[in-house]
Amino acid sequence: MRSSPAPAPGPTPQGFRYTCRGEGNRDAFLGREEITADGEVVYWLQYAGGFIG
Known part of the structure; x- marks a missing residue:
């Protein structure tokens, strides 16, 4: 995966x-x-996931 500054890049x-x-x-x-x-x-949020199937 990539790191993303979206949706508001920069300050x-x-x-x-x-x-x-x-x-x-x-x-x-x-x-x-x-x-x-x-x-x-x-604010912070940790997430995890993966393919189910």
Whole structure:
């Protein structure tokens, strides 16, 4: 998987930054997304998943 700064690349005028970093493939993956404000983490989520079938 790739790291993505979407949906808001770089800092916004309000000082927020969104990052999402993941690894793996469709069979098994995991990652973490974060929102920071002025360098401090204000939200984070860890995720994991994979192909079921």
